[in-house]
Amino acid sequence: MPSLTTLSSPAHYVQGEGAMSLLGRHLSPIGSAPLLVADDVVWGLTGEVIEQSLSGADLPVARVGFGRFTTVAAVDDLVATIGSGGHDVIVGLGGGSAIDAAKAAGHLAGIRWASVPTAASSDAPTSALSVIYTDDGAFLEYRFFPHNPDLVLIDTQIVADAPAQFLVAGIGDALATWLEARATVRGTGTTMAGGRPTRAGTALARLSWELLWDNALPALDAVRSHVVTPALEAVVEANTLLSGLGFESGGLAAAHAIHNGLTAAPPTHGLSHGQKVNIGSITQLVLEGAPTAEIEDFIEFTTRVGLPNSLTEVGLGPDDIDLLQTVAETAAADGETIHNMPFPVTVDAVVAALTAIEPISRRVRRERGLSEPTPYEAPA
Ligand SMILES: [Zn+2]
Incomplete structure (x- = not known):
């Protein structure tokens, strides 16, 4: 095997105050039927801005909730939702767990994926891998994907408002x-x-x-x-x-x-x-x-x-x-x-x-x- 050096990166990175209002504009080149993954707390903080932004870009709004850990079952549930809803891009919204689950589900379902962190709490959003945990939160495995997210978008005002x-x-x-x-x-x-x-x-x-x-x-x-x-x-x-x-x-x-x-x-x-x-x-x-x-x-x-x-x-x-x-x-x-x-x-x-x-x-x-x-x- 030749000794290779590699660099892997997301296709597009967007950061700044108020960036969330541009989510629709940045998502529309990637897909026309997004599935948003966000727990109720995250959706309560961001749902209104996101609904406005997506409808401004003629994108439908579909959101599913999310539990605490990125488990095998949580990922498989998302794959089923992608299939039944005919989604062509999945958006992990919130902390590292929802983001990792969205990446893993997007890969299994064969669609594109985007990361929209609402806090700067981990470096999960940009990578082409997810960490899978057991129901108790113990490390289970790394899952690797052939590419990174198509989009990483982070609104620094939302980060400033987070704990x-x-x-x-x-x-x-x-x-x-x-x-x-x-x-x-x-x-x-x-x-x-x-x-x-x-x-x-x-x-x-x-x-x-x-x-x-x-x-x-x-x-x-x-x-x-x-x-x-x-x-x-x-x-x-x-x-x-x-x-x-x-x-x-x-x-x-x-x-x-x-x-x-x-x-x-x-x-x-x-x-x-x-x-x-x-x-x-x-x-x-x-x-x-x-x-x-x-x-x-x-x-x-x-x-x-x-x-x-x-x-x-x-x-x-x-x-x-x-x-x-x-x-x-x-x-x-x-x-x-x-x-x-x-x-x-x-x-x-x-x-x-x-x-x-x-x-x-x-x-x-x-x-x-x-x-x-x-x-x-x-x-x-
Ligand atoms: Zn880490």
């Missing part, structure tokens, strides 16, 4: 992108796009990291005041476009594999993807022996952002030996992206790194005058 914790989660997901792309390019593994990283994929991952360090804190201030500022625009682009292209074409490594491992530990249920990914990031930094200053700065920055960087904050502790073992075994399973690290990774090494983040986080936060980790309790 700040969504943006925090997206920052956690996006901070991992550079750490994982950096590890992948140092090693010999392949990216989700199916080859070695392109220089473009690696550079976009790095740009995402730089924008976040400069803009994450003022962007969170803006969201708490429900206003759109250049800092928020930068973070939305970093979380959605740059992290999306960067993870898919720059490579995933330990951080996302450890996230997948954490989904197998019930005490972490109820935490967002980005919160668990951040535990993956700090654990990867320890696992790879990153410079102490880099680890300490990462702990300070993510504490200020409001992301967990200790076991306590995800409902675990260094004494939960069996659970940490399960997390590490899941993270280091055959085929997991942890094997993109530029050195062999063992289950024991992952357990050691997970155990070590607790005292490191506590010490750094104490030394730098930051809050102590608050214990997390999963919802019953």
